[in-house]
Amino acid sequence: MIVPAHTIRAKTIITEADLVKRQKSFSGALDDLSEIIGKETRVALYAGRPIRASDLRPAAIIERNQIVKLSYTAGSLSxxxxxxxxxxxxxxxxxxxxxxxxxxxxxxxVLPDGTLTVE
Incomplete structure (x- = not known):
């Protein structure tokens, strides 16, 4: 199982240096580095405690109060x-x-390029 090497604050992008592999196993704990590295923490993660999928999310590219481009397309209308x-x-x-x-x-x-679309 993979655990944090130190306390990781919420909204932090996880790197390989933040993690340590342990021999113990815990139900629901992530054990694949590729499922963890590059993700953002939803909550604070504490050293030595298991990391669950619900503790992580894809890295945010839009911040609260950020000015963004919004688009709407219907047929030829844009x-x-x-x-x-x-x-x-x-x-x-x-x-x-x-x-x-x-x-x-x-x-x-939210689109991958950081623009937003309304459907």
């Missing part, structure tokens, strides 16, 4: 606008955003 992110998010997640000009709040999908 609309783009600036929006303010109301939460942190990783690619593939849906977050709440506020259109800066109309102040309308809506949900948008």
């Amino acid at each position: 609309i783009t606008a600036d929006a303010r992110a109301l939460d942190r998010a990783a690619p593939g997640e849906t977050i709440k955003v506020m259109n800066r000009s109309s102040r309308t709040t809506l949900f948008a999908l």
Whole structure:
């Protein structure tokens, strides 16, 4: 099983230097480095304690209050606008955003390039 070598704060990207392999086994604990390295912690992880999949998430590329590009496409109609992110998010997640000009709040999908799309 893989455990933290030291306390890792929430919202930290995990690197190989943060981890230690132990011989013990724990039900639900992750034991593959590729499932852990490069992920972001949802909660604080403590040295020597098992790491569960629910403790991690993909690394966020959108920060709360960040100004982002928002797009909507329907057929040949394409609309783009600036929006303010109301939460942190990783690619593939849906977050709440506020259109800066109309102040309308809506949900948008985060794309890998950091733009958001409304469906």
